[in-house]
Amino acid sequence: MALIELRDVTKSYKRDAIDIPVLERVSIAVDAGDFLGLMGPSGSGKSTLLNLLAGIDRPTHGSIRIGDTEISSLSERALAGWRARHIGFIFQLYNLIPVLTAFENVELPLLLTQLSKKQRRDHVMTALGIVGLGEREKHYPRQLSGGQEQRVAIARAVVTDPTLLLADEPTGDLDAKSAGEVLTLLQRLNQEFKKTIVMVTHDPHAAERATHLLHLEKGTLVEQTALGR
Amino acid sequence: MKFIGLVLKSARRSKRRTFLTVVSVAIAVFLYASLRAVLDGFNAGAEASSSTRLITQRSTSLMFSMPTSHTEAIKATPGVQDVAWANWFGGIYKDPQNFFAQFAIDPESYLRLYPEILLTPEDRRAFLEDRTGTIVGDGLAKRFGFKVGDKITLQVGIPVYGIEDFDFTVRGIYRTGGNAVDNQSMWFHWKYADERSVAPGQVGWYVAEISNPDQAAQVSAAIDRKFENSPNETKTMTEQAFQSTFVSMFGNMNLLLGSISLAVVITTLFVAGNTMAMSVRERTTEIAVMRTLGFPSATIFLLIAGEGLLMAIVGGLLGVGLAWWLVNPDFLQVGAFIPVFGVNSTNVVMALGLSVVIGVLAGLIPATMAARLRIVDALRRVA
Numbered sequence: 001m002a003l004i005e006l007r008d009v010t011k012s013y014k015r016d017a018i019d020i021p022v023l024e025r026v027s028i029a030v031d032a033g034d035f036l037g038l039m040g041p042s043g044s045g046k047s048t049l050l051n052l053l054a055g056i057d058r059p060t061h062g063s064i065r066i067g068d069t070e071i072s073s074l075s076e077r078a079l080a081g082w083r084a085r086h087i088g089f090i091f092q093l094y095n096l097i098p099v100l101t102a103f104e105n106v107e108l109p110l111l112l113t114q115l116s117k118k119q120r121r122d123h124v125m126t127a128l129g130i131v132g133l134g135e136r137e138k139h140y141p142r143q144l145s146g147g148q149e150q151r152v153a154i155a156r157a158v159v160t161d162p163t164l165l166l167a168d169e170p171t172g173d174l175d176a177k178s179a180g181e182v183l184t185l186l187q188r189l190n191q192e193f194k195k196t197i198v199m200v201t202h203d204p205h206a207a208e209r210a211t212h213l214l215h216l217e218k219g220t221l222v223e224q225t226a227l228g229r
Numbered sequence: 230m231k232f233i234g235l236v237l238k239s240a241r242r243s244k245r246r247t248f249l250t251v252v253s254v255a256i257a258v259f260l261y262a263s264l265r266a267v268l269d270g271f272n273a274g275a276e277a278s279s280s281t282r283l284i285t286q287r288s289t290s291l292m293f294s295m296p297t298s299h300t301e302a303i304k305a306t307p308g309v310q311d312v313a314w315a316n317w318f319g320g321i322y323k324d325p326q327n328f329f330a331q332f333a334i335d336p337e338s339y340l341r342l343y344p345e346i347l348l349t350p351e352d353r354r355a356f357l358e359d360r361t362g363t364i365v366g367d368g369l370a371k372r373f374g375f376k377v378g379d380k381i382t383l384q385v386g387i388p389v390y391g392i393e394d395f396d397f398t399v400r401g402i403y404r405t406g407g408n409a410v411d412n413q414s415m416w417f418h419w420k421y422a423d424e425r426s427v428a429p430g431q432v433g434w435y436v437a438e439i440s441n442p443d444q445a446a447q448v449s450a451a452i453d454r455k456f457e458n459s460p461n462e463t464k465t466m467t468e469q470a471f472q473s474t475f476v477s478m479f480g481n482m483n484l485l486l487g488s489i490s491l492a493v494v495i496t497t498l499f500v501a502g503n504t505m506a507m508s509v510r511e512r513t514t515e516i517a518v519m520r521t522l523g524f525p526s527a528t529i530f531l532l533i534a535g536e537g538l539l540m541a542i543v544g545g546l547l548g549v550g551l552a553w554w555l556v557n558p559d560f561l562q563v564g565a566f567i568p569v570f571g572v573n574s575t576n577v578v579m580a581l582g583l584s585v586v587i588g589v590l591a592g593l594i595p596a597t598m599a600a601r602l603r604i605v606d607a608l609r610r611v612a
Contacts, residue, residue, distance in 0.1 A: 051604075051605050054521065056520070056521055056604040056605055056608075057604075057605045076526065077525055077526075077527075080520070080523050080524065080525040080526070081523065081525070082523075083521065083522070083523040084522065084523025084524075085523070087521075087523070089521050089522070091518070091608075095514060095515070095518045097515050097518070097519075098242075099238045099239060099241065099242045100235075100238060104234075104238070108519070108522060109522045109523060111231050111232065111235070112522075112523055112524065112528075117231075156522075
């Protein structure tokens with residue numbers, strides 16, 4: 001059974017009583033351990049699809065199952081709890097909390113768990129170790145480079161050991177070197193730690209790191225490619 | 230508990246803004262506690278008044294006096310057990326700014342009727358035996374450093390007492406046994422003042438002790454009836470009513486001070502609320518990120534509301550501390566006007582309660598805004 005299953009998912013937004021369709025009858029299945037790249041031009045619905053998978057937006061029609069959970073039917077409260085347990089989200093602009101240190105930023109999702117302070121510390125240091133920033137735990141985001149900020153954001157995304165990692169243009173704001181490091185890190189999380197990843201990207205170089213590619217255009221799925229890694 | 234660090238960090242995000250918000254709450258709470266202390270001080274005297282003491286004054290105003298001949302007539306009224314009298318002296322000690330109350334009293338009867346004036350037997354005897362002797366409250370003694378045996382000279386403040394200075398010897402320092410008497414006053418022999426008065430034989434007010442407090446109204450009426458249609462008609466009332474009348478000379482203090490407090494508190498509420506709302510608007514993306522990480526709306530609400538509450542409580546503690554330190558008789562020296570003056574524990578609790586109310590109300594709208602934020606819209610605003 002696929003880890004992610006979308007069936008006939010449609011999403012439209014209302015603007016002044018006019019329905020603007022963003023996704024139309026999209027059906028996909030992603031297996032556990034896949035690294036899926038979502039590509040397409042601006043406005044094709046990539047980010048909307050990612051938001052639906054993250055449970056931060058709801059489909060207009062259709063169903064989304066992730067693992068055993070039909071998330072489109074969950075209440076807001078249940079959805080928040082589900083996100084905390086199953087989703088790690090990586091943003092294009094890192095979105096670290098500026099008043100918190102790298103350690104505290106990574107610790108943030110763990111505050112929602114029952115872990116003790118020591119257990120939280122162990123988890124955070126492990127996550128920071130994976131992204132190679134163990135020695136930067138006390139640094140604030142303003143004291144880090146863009147690439148380092150994004151690696152801290154990745155540590156924050158993986159610290160709860162989520163079922164699914166979602167990345168929205170994770171290299172979109174980085175120089176080529178930093179982008180390469182981030183992509184290598186994502187690839188390592190996929191291959192070494194068996195994390196299922198869905199990544200939205202414009203960048204063909206970034207897309208090459210994925211095991212599967214989906215191309216969206218005007219809200220519909222136009223191409224599905226297995227890269228065979 | 231694990232979220233407290235998050236609240237503290239958020240509050241320190243814009244130190245200047247947090248500081249100004251805390252200060253605005255502190256000022257509001259300080260004003261509230263101070264004005265409350267003034268009101269409590271005015272009311273304390275009335276509340277602590279004896280139910281067995283009646284005060285007789287001229288029907289026209291406390292400003293006018295009555296002849297000493299009223300004494301026997303009041304004493305002969307059924308229900309009256311004892312009578313004492315007093316005059317407002319209004320002297321000046323060195324400088325008009327050194328204001329404190331001075332009363333010329335009939336010492337024997339006054340000390341009998343006011344057991345709240347606590348003196349050692351030796352001081353009491355020394356005072357009674359010395360026509361120019363005086364007793365001062367321990368608060369007043371502390372304020373000016375008066376000791377037993379010291380000489381005090383008062384300049385005449387009211388022309389009726391002539392133009393020559395009055396010299397006194399401190400014969401005792403009294404403590405108070407209740408709020409009906411303050412510890413910031415000076416008491417001396419009525420005869421000493423009267424013998425130099427240009428209109429001798431005049432009394433400012435009489436104090437009558439009655440045996441049954443339930444008969445206060447009848448006895449008061451009986452006293453006043455005795456002087457009806459005379460040149461010196463009287464108005465007799467319970468000590469509590471007298472104290473309240475004294476307070477009302479300043480106008481409707483409750484309404485005035487209450488209105489000031491309310492205006493300050495409401496203004497602060499808007500200031501704090503607006504600051505919190507501004508802070509939430511600036512953090513829209515952060516809040517959306519936290520929601521994406523799985524923070525429930527309720528937790529976001531509590532975090533934002535907690536931040537407002539924290540600032541308000543810190544401000545409240547500062548305001549109350551400042552009021553506790555500044556608003557007391559030693560510092561402001563207004564005890565002569567306000568018998569029991571200072572920020573008491575009830576006042577502290579109410580002021581801190583007020584800061585909590587400010588914190589909760591100011592944080593309510595911003596916290597609701599944050600909790601209701603649509604994650605996708607908030608993320609799109611910046612992305």
